[in-house]
Amino acid sequence: MPTAASITLLAHRTPTVHNLLRRFSTSPLIRIAATKRQPNNVSKQQPNKNLLRAKHSFKDYSSSLSSILSPHHVPSLSDSQAIGTVAAAQANFMRVIVQSQATDKTGIELLCVVKAVLKKIKRRVLVGDKVVVGSIDWVDRRGMIENVFQRHSLILDPPVANVDHLLVLFSMEQPKLEPYTLTRFLVEAESTGIPFTLALNKSELVDQQALVAWKSRLRSWGYDPFFCSVESLHGIDSLTSLLRDQTSVIVGPSGVGKSSLINALRSNYHVPDEAQGDNWCEPILGGKWLEDQRIGEVSARSGRGKHTTRHVSLLPLSRGGYLADTPGFNQPSLMKVTKQSLAQAFPEIRKMLSASEPGKCAFNDCLHLGEPGCVVKGDWDRYQYYFQLIDEIRIREEFQLRTFGTKRESDVRYKVGNMGVQQAEPRLEPKKHRRQSRKRINQSILDELDELDDDDNLDLEDDPILRAIRSENQ
């Protein structure tokens, strides 16, 4: 049976082993080991034969729990392996679009599960992730995600990896363009650091005067809006060129026409200045992607959308790049925005700071709420929204500090509450107070390790740790 000393020793071997052990360190086996430890004779203890073999066994695990792949790494692949992009995730299944392998396989869609060991080491796979798929059955189009490449970007609401560009889409009417909601989406987009475009759909529903008024108002905020209409196809050409060859995510409230726009961009639409005149949005091999995104109605009573899109999905474009539809109920939570960073999400404040000499307020931690020596004045259109958001963030930060203090991120879990806003709550350790018999504890570890073996081809039959635990159980 391993002692606490030996577990500590193992924990320093490799980061992956360390991860595994960190998970086990909450396990009762480790706690029992800790209670058995005699403070003065730890260093004198001779590790027994099983322990030495256990160390080697963990080393073996660590090599099969391969580390995260660097973005440009080209792994050598067998016939039943391929590199792909996760296009959708639902329940335990992920749809992966094959990117490489033999060229005749490019674009094939595979229905995949995630290798159990990746879940164990908490390596989450997200829509947008570049992955290695193994155990592929090319006939049934099934496979297993074996590893994930490092991400170059990540958005949280909704979670999508490797995003190059955000399209913040609102509508002029139905639902009506609402400046505070728009500000929340813009602040969230600014906080990601990912380039974004603001587009205003349903432009055919308002007159020219309204468009001009909004254009100049948004310019005063620091944005150059792009007007379009899926109905009249106005502006669709330019959006087509803007979105090509990159992974773009369309975000915006429900009913503004995100899915409609995606369908318009993916429909049989020809880019006028294209030499070959072929359709860059033409759906590629793989069947499922031929389907249009579902479009919903806007409620006549509330003027809002009816939350038609339920899941994030990445739709491949035949000339490369993807377009992600997102559900309109994913309201920006602003979880990444702090009191101090909020100002940077307002172009108006950035401009005032850069225009002033020497470019900063009297106090280093100035929140620009009228403090003495503040160079940010209060006479701008969105000042009240800035004020309102500072208040919201302040309340959230105080709550987090009161509730979690200096707790680690892993002790906190986020729950989606009202309006899709994420709320933090402490992660409880189930049944911590209850003592368990050693036999039951050992059995649960066996179960966990057996689960690890699920789909993983790890040979646990000859595993010294397992044998040690089994023989103790007998």
Ligand SMILES: Nc1nc2c(ncn2[C@@H]2O[C@H](COP(=O)(O)OP(=O)(O)OP(=O)(O)O)[C@@H](O)[C@H]2O)c(=O)[nH]1
């Ligand atoms: N008048 C007009 N209606 C449009 C336009 N674009 C989309 N719509 C309509 O707006 C409604 C909502 O469109 P969706 O594409 O489902 O909206 P969504 O943003 O995907 O909504 P969620 O999936 O709920 O987030 C549908 O009835 C569309 O036909 C447009 O340019 N003009």
Ligand SMILES: [Mg+2]
């Ligand atoms: Mg939709």
Ligand SMILES: [Zn+2]
């Ligand atoms: Zn200031």
